[in-house]
Amino acid sequence: MADNALGRFLRARREATAPPATGRRRTPGLRRGELADRAGISVEYLTRLERGTDRSPSGQVLSALADALTMTADERVHLYRLIKADTNCFPPPPPPLRPTVQAMLDTLEPAAAAVLSPAGDVLASTARFREISGLDDELNLVRFAFTPRAKAHYPDWDQVANDRAATLRAAADLGDHAAAALAFELSLTVGAAFTDRYDAASSLPAATGTERWGAHLLVFETLYLAGEGEHRLMIYFSQH
Incomplete structure (x- = not known):
């Protein structure tokens, strides 16, 4: 600087x-x-x-x-x-998706699904996910959860925010540099609304459950993918 x-x-x-x-x-x-x-x-x-x-x-x-x-x-x-x-300690970019992972994601259309990095970066997604996720130009689920528009998008925002913070904390505690950098960013840009949840995270985030996105009640499943990137595949099914 x-x-x-x-x-x-x-x-x-x-x-x-x-x-x-x-x-x-x-x-x-x-x-x-x-x-x-x-x-x-x-x-x-x-x-x-x-x-x-x-x-x-x-x-x-x-x-x-x-x-x-x-x-x-x-x-x-x-x-x-x-x-x-003032720092050169930028997180390295996540490794590219294997072609087979992208092919698996393609077969999930028209379901809402996305491949995420440990820090919550959306590396690839289906058209349905992009349609209902509310992310727009934001490409990180954790960062999005602490934007003003997220409270309108998630009817159960408080629980979603707790879960997103716990997910980030788990990744940072395991040494993911990008997750630690994002936690540092949000501690400054968001403040207590993030840090209180991040500091209080005492359990691993759920790998399956339900979330409401706007008018959509969704059941989600998490599949952890093999490979150095520790990517995870999130699949969301509409619950009627």
Whole structure:
């Protein structure tokens, strides 16, 4: 990240945040000590972040700072982009689908089905899945579950959000780099609505069950595919 963009952004937001009503002040916004107290970190650590001598804060620290600075959704996304721009640790792309897996998916038409990576990326899907999934231009089931439009799409959103977070946690705990990177992203861009569910995940996600997508009540089955990518095939059947 050129010229300590993260530190400058944090300082600018601190100075633009209304301070406690304690009389006349010589500096605008929050003092470092006040922000550190709100975020639950030390003044020394906040100073290192603002000066750029520490450029690798954890997602938990950044989320706490975003909460303490009452950042908007757009500001949280910008914060994540600043961190992303300062690292070369990007998850490798998932391995391509084997032709036989794609052929198996093709035979499932007109059922709703998709091949997913451990992190929830939709690697391939049937036309029916694309029609009813609500994803549009979003290609990750977990990220989609924490967008504003997901609450309208999933009548049982709270349970779906819990399940998606548990799925991501299970993959991250098994060392999937893309899942860990997505968890870091959502901890910043979504905040407590994601992190509370992610941190509380205490069981493996169900491999079969029911979900409601809009007006559709669906039964799903999960088939885990052989191969290095640890892909899974999700098949959704309409329940009448």
